[in-house]
Amino acid sequence: MLFSSISLLTLALCTSNVYGHYPNSYKFDPLEHLAGTTPTWEPLDPPTDPAPPQGCNVTRAAYLVRHAAIFANDFDYETYIEPFVQKLGNTTEDWTKIPVLSFLATWQNPITDAEQEMLTRAGKLEATKLGVDIAQRYQSLRTPNKVWTSTAERTVKSAKSLVYGLADDLSDIDVIEVSEGEKEGANSLTPYESCPGYSSSAGSDQSSKYLDIYTAPIMARFNTAAATFNFTSTDIYAMSLLCGYDTVIRGSSPFCDLSVLTPNEWLGFEYTNDIQYHYNTGYGSSVSGAIGFPWVNATMNTLMGTQNNQSNATTDQDLYISFTHRELPPTVLVALGLFNNSAYSGPSQNNVNATMPLDTINHRRAWKSSNILQFLTNIAVEKMECSSFGFDAGTYYRVLVNNSPQQLIGCAEGPGESCSESAMGNWLQDRAAIVGEYGSTCQVDFTNSTDVLSIYSQ
Ligand SMILES: *[C@@H]1O[C@H](CO)[C@@H](O)[C@H](O)[C@H]1NC(C)=O
Ligand SMILES: *[C@@H]1O[C@H](CO)[C@@H](O)[C@H](O)[C@H]1NC(C)=O
Ligand SMILES: *[C@@H]1O[C@H](CO)[C@@H](O)[C@H](O)[C@H]1NC(C)=O
Ligand SMILES: *[C@@H]1O[C@H](CO)[C@@H](O)[C@H](O)[C@H]1NC(C)=O
Ligand SMILES: *[C@@H]1O[C@H](CO)[C@@H](O)[C@H](O)[C@H]1NC(C)=O
Ligand SMILES: *[C@@H]1O[C@H](CO)[C@@H](O)[C@H](O)[C@H]1NC(C)=O
Ligand SMILES: *[C@@H]1O[C@H](CO)[C@@H](O)[C@H](O)[C@H]1NC(C)=O
Ligand SMILES: *[C@@H]1O[C@H](CO)[C@@H](O)[C@H](O)[C@H]1NC(C)=O
Ligand SMILES: *[C@@H]1O[C@H](CO)[C@@H](O)[C@H](O)[C@H]1NC(C)=O
Numbered sequence: 001m002l003f004s005s006i007s008l009l010t011l012a013l014c015t016s017n018v019y020g021h022y023p024n025s026y027k028f029d030p031l032e033h034l035a036g037t038t039p040t041w042e043p044l045d046p047p048t049d050p051a052p053p054q055g056c057n058v059t060r061a062a063y064l065v066r067h068a069a070i071f072a073n074d075f076d077y078e079t080y081i082e083p084f085v086q087k088l089g090n091t092t093e094d095w096t097k098i099p100v101l102s103f104l105a106t107w108q109n110p111i112t113d114a115e116q117e118m119l120t121r122a123g124k125l126e127a128t129k130l131g132v133d134i135a136q137r138y139q140s141l142r143t144p145n146k147v148w149t150s151t152a153e154r155t156v157k158s159a160k161s162l163v164y165g166l167a168d169d170l171s172d173i174d175v176i177e178v179s180e181g182e183k184e185g186a187n188s189l190t191p192y193e194s195c196p197g198y199s200s201s202a203g204s205d206q207s208s209k210y211l212d213i214y215t216a217p218i219m220a221r222f223n224t225a226a227a228t229f230n231f232t233s234t235d236i237y238a239m240s241l242l243c244g245y246d247t248v249i250r251g252s253s254p255f256c257d258l259s260v261l262t263p264n265e266w267l268g269f270e271y272t273n274d275i276q277y278h279y280n281t282g283y284g285s286s287v288s289g290a291i292g293f294p295w296v297n298a299t300m301n302t303l304m305g306t307q308n309n310q311s312n313a314t315t316d317q318d319l320y321i322s323f324t325h326r327e328l329p330p331t332v333l334v335a336l337g338l339f340n341n342s343a344y345s346g347p348s349q350n351n352v353n354a355t356m357p358l359d360t361i362n363h364r365r366a367w368k369s370s371n372i373l374q375f376l377t378n379i380a381v382e383k384m385e386c387s388s389f390g391f392d393a394g395t396y397y398r399v400l401v402n403n404s405p406q407q408l409i410g411c412a413e414g415p416g417e418s419c420s421e422s423a424m425g426n427w428l429q430d431r432a433a434i435v436g437e438y439g440s441t442c443q444v445d446f447t448n449s450t451d452v453l454s455i456y457s458q
Helices: 005-016 074-090 099-105 120-139 152-164 204-224 233-251 261-281 288-304 329-337 421-434 437-441
Strands: 054-064 148-149 174-178 319-324 379-385 393-400 402-405
Touching: 054 233, 054 329, 074 233, 099 204, 120 152, 120 233, 148 152, 152 174, 152 319, 152 437, 204 233, 204 261, 233 261, 261 288, 261 329, 288 329, 288 379, 288 421, 288 437, 319 437, 329 379, 393 421
Parallel strands: 054 319, 148 174, 148 319
Antiparallel strands: 054 379, 379 393, 393 402
């Protein structure tokens, strides 16, 4: 069959993607903007190549991982979801008459009291998949003897699910449980619990300002359609949370439909959360870097092989994997200086709170909770032996966040913007000075505290 030149052109235009962005290839997925309830994903932020740089082999690696998807966080449930669900149960509103909200006539709450805080099936599967991914990525590294986790059931089950994918035999890996107590100092995977300077409610005053702003038009729209229900800003917030929880429990959710909440409204939900985490565990908190630093310090020292020489701890394993809750990864990012909205603006520009205005979205911020504390979010540090063109042969380190290599500011001169071992020591000291010591910054008020995370060698 012969194509005319016109039909060849048409065919080319259809298949080549040349016009793929015109006139309207707009796509929006709320599941990528759900802050702490964002299902596991890799945002490619930035889209740097996760493969080792040319000439480099990974010889050791450490991971810090948030637990996988749960039925519901108890604070989210008690503060937002339960009141909304109860209101739904009491209302006389006839939802079937309101097209956009008609699903509320039959929707059932998927979260029971017994299952709250527990891992979902999908969460277990994703943690196992991460174990397989790590095993495949580091085929030449030995299977670790130990994996560490804080003691909460959702973190322990995440660790065990990962082991299922990582080990050949489950008995090859011990899952070590680390106390979540309030007197562990820095020596736990929940060091914020022992930090009096940390407040779990920090950021709620600031985030509620933007919550009121972005929910106002939604409330007006819904309350015009549903005259008796009286939607409030916290109801709207609950509906957004339910998009996430419904999805990780059932696989999909009517709350995620873009006819219910529009893309820009989802961005408002995400920004409200980003403000909260900015002040809670981010650059707007004066203690977050000090909380995250002990993990960075212990991890770097362990990978470098300079810690706990006498116990052989550093030579025990090639892979160090630890599970924690949503609070720790962002504090570690602050300790590392990553996702800093003020980065590259110079020390005199460190008005980082101004980068998160409370009355309008800063779309250009680096600090996006959906990209850094989603379910199963992970921060990896890789030690590499390199013999790359244009670089000195030797040992280099790099940090990956959800599989995206990051540039450590002030230490990115190596292959693939990695940090040389000779520079790493000074860089760590500089970071320690910027974020402050755990004990003094946190104003620890018990006598037997410590500034050092030593779980790897205990
Ligand atoms: C629902 O109704 C029950 C029983 O009348 C009442 O106790 C409860 O406060 C109501 N809940 C809401 C959220 O209106
Ligand atoms: C401090 O003492 C308490 C018990 O009195 C203990 O639970 C905790 O682990 C200790 N902290 C450290 C850092 O040793
Ligand atoms: C709607 O709910 C808000 C918050 O609970 C309350 O202050 C207000 O009085 C309610 N309005 C109506 C019309 O019921
Ligand atoms: C940002 O705001 C928080 C909370 O008000 C405050 O503690 C912190 O010092 C502020 N940070 C800067 C750099 O001004
Ligand atoms: C980092 O870890 C080393 C080895 O455990 C320790 O000696 C040092 O005090 C730690 N640095 C900070 C700032 O905590
Ligand atoms: C570790 O210990 C051995 C024997 O005690 C010593 O020879 C070696 O220098 C130590 N290595 C480091 C990095 O401290
Ligand atoms: C270190 O490892 C070597 C070889 O496995 C072993 O012989 C030695 O007893 C270990 N040292 C300590 C302090 O555990
Ligand atoms: C964030 O960036 C600013 C500007 O470069 C810098 O002064 C500040 O120290 C950084 N914050 C942290 C915690 O690294
Ligand atoms: C990396 O591993 C390969 C295969 O084992 C080896 O040939 C190469 O020399 C290694 N490169 C470095 C820099 O260690």
